[in-house]
Amino acid sequence: MSPALQVNAISKRYGATTALQDVSFELKRGQVCGLLGENGAGKSTLVKSISGVVWPDTGEILLNGESYRPRSIVEGNRRGVSTAFQELSLVPTLSVAVNLFLPHPERNGLGLVLTRKLEQRAAEILEEHGVRDIKPSVLVGDLPLGMRQRIEIVRALQRKPSVLLLDEPTAALSDREWLFGLIDKAVAEETSILYISHKLDEIRRLCSRCVILRNGRKVMDSDVESMSNDEIFTNMAGRSVVETFVSRTPAIRVGLAPRLEVRNLKGPGVEDVSFKLAPGECLGVAGLEGHGQSSLFKALVGLSPVTGGTIAVDGIHVAIRSPREALKHGVALVPExxxxxxxxxxxxxxxxxxxxxxxxxxxxxxxxxxxxxxxxxxxxxxxxxxxxxxxxxxxxxxxxxxxxxxxxxxxxxGAKCLLLFDPTRGVDVGAKQNIYAMMAAFVRDGGSLLFCSTELDELVHLCDRCLVMYRNAIAGDLPREELSQDRLLSIASGFRPQPDVGLAAASQKGA
Known part of the structure; x- marks a missing residue:
């Protein structure tokens, strides 16, 4: 039986840059194959070539034994190839229901979209894929990133493809097991999956084989069980790179005015939030998807209105109505x-x-x-x-x-206070190490970081303290010595910490 997908010596150049060079591999029916590589290794170009976004300059692709050269994503979908992209392809100004059926939602004889019928069918599809907290009628642009990621995945799956491409699908997901269950079900139905991820635990959980790209070339193609982590990192980077968190000496400047002080802040998605951030401190922000983290960061730089409370920078009360004003006060946002x-x-x-x-x-x-x-x-x-x-x-x-x-x-x-919202999302292990080093140097030089991450191990290892948000408010304020992934997840799920560790105690101490 022919492979579900066979890629034979494809190459792709963009001007002087070679994105892919003679890349070959095959994907068997009902197999999950991991695709690994540092950022810039050629993974996205390979996905785009298979999806129909770009054409390879040379080489060929076979789909179920037949020549496959799609001229567009739509043609790729028609042939049985479906993709959930890392950089989401949803249309933010359209509803969830319409997005699920793009590019050809059902219309009546006048060419109008049958909204009610479409939403009813969309609700059934969402239910089939375990999504019960998203209404088909809501605009995609009004949803937080994690929910949009789920819609992107559901849209790819609901087409019942023979080949499914998942590009960093858990980068914004708070519940990976939801996706893993859908993948197990798809594999049982003999769907073949190319799974792109930087997370080795996911590769080991899902994939039987792994292909590694480096500088546009395939450097490894092997069974996952036979590959050690060090071997994987070495082939990805051409050097030994291990994802580690280097211990650092706390750099908090004691006795100085807080770099950022927020009292009783209120606004859309923010309920009575108070905290202090000291010079030289890395303060984490944890929380499950949709519990106010994004709203808080936007309110702090004027992207969302503040309806109550105060913000002070270096002891001076400020009114911030835009990112430009925030920057004038030394506060800069690295967005989600x-x-x-x-x-x-x-x-x-x-x-x-x-x-x-x-x-x-x-x-x-x-x-x-x-x-x-x-x-x-x-x-x-x-x-x-x-x-x-x-x-x-x-x-x-x-x-x-x-x-x-x-x-x-x-x-x-020149900002002295950086608001970093999930800065390592979707980047490779080498780039993560670069970002960690930048963060450590920034606080060592007296800068302050407010750092939100969906990866709890980052918060545990990089932060001096961590706020935990639940239902748009701060449910916990944990010092470094009490940080653990289990503790953060417990509080983020609604289990309150002991009174002496909560925000109330911390606030009284600082009063």
Whole structure:
């Protein structure tokens, strides 16, 4: 029996950049094959080539033994290939129901979408896939990222494909077991799955085989059971890289005014939130999806209205109505969604980074390119972003390098307080280490971090304290010595900590 998918020596170039070079592999029926590689290794280009987003320059792809050269995603879907993309492909201005049936939702004789019928069928599909907390009628743009990720996955699965491509599907999910159950069911129905992830525990849980790309080439194709973690990291990076958290000495500046002090803050999705963030402190924010973390970060930089409470920076009360005002007070946000909120995709990487200081290197309307390069060159080493990427359009960079550019832009702004919302989401282990090092250096130099992560081990190992949010309020404030994944998850699920560890005690202590 022929493989479900066979990729034979495909290559793809973008100008002088080789994204894929002679990549070959096959995917058997009912098999889950992992695809690993650092950011920029060629994984996204391979997924796009199989999905129909781009055409390979050379080589061929066979689907169920037949030539497969889709001219679009729609044609790929029609042939039985469905993809859940990391950078979500949903239309935010349309409802969940319409998105599930794009690009051809059912219409009546007048060409109008049959809304009620569509929503009824969408509700059935959501129920079939274990999604009971999302209404088919709601606009996708009104949903938090994790819910949109689930809709992206359900849309790919409901087409009943013979080949399913899942690109970093758990990057924004709070409940991985939901997805794992759906994958087990799909495999039982002989769906073949290419699973792209940076998380080795997921690869070992789901995949029987693993393909590793490096610099556009396949460097390893082996059974997962026979591969050690060190062997996987070495093949991914061309060097030994282990995902570890380097212990650091606390750098909190005792006796100084709080860098950021929030009292009784209220607004959409924020209920009476209070906390203090000291100079040199990394303060974590944990919580299950939809419990106010995103709303809090947006309120702090003026992206969401504040209806009550106060914000003080370095002991001075401020009114922040926009990210520009926040930056004037030394507060910068690294947002949740880098593609839609963090980058200007039609500009170069250099232009994206230099934006906060562009006025300082401009005279009579002309940018002094040498001064711009010097300013950018002063911060890119902090995030280990290669100088060769500065002249590229930022849209051509991998997700990890885009995130490094966003972090470099925050650093170049001179902000002393960074709000980092899930900064390592969807980046490889090497890029994570670069980001961890940047964070450690920032607080060591007296900066302050408010750090939200969906990966609880990051919060446990990187933070001096951690706030836990539940139902849009702070349910716990845990010191470093009491941080554990189980404790964070317990509080985030609604189990209250003992009174002496809660926010009330911490507030009384600081009063």
């Amino acid at each position: 969604e880098r593609k839609s909120e963090g980058i200007f995709s039609d500009l170069t990487t250099m232009a994206n980074i230099s934006m906060p200081v562009i006025d300082g290197v401009t005279r009579f309307g002309l940018v002094n390119r040498a001064a711009e390069r010097r300013a950018v060159g002063a911060v890119t080493p902090s995030v280990n972003l290669s100088e060769r990427f500065l002249g590229y359009g930022i849209g051509a960079l991998s997700g990890g390098n885009q995130q490094k550019a966003i972090l470099a832009r925050a650093l170049i702004s």
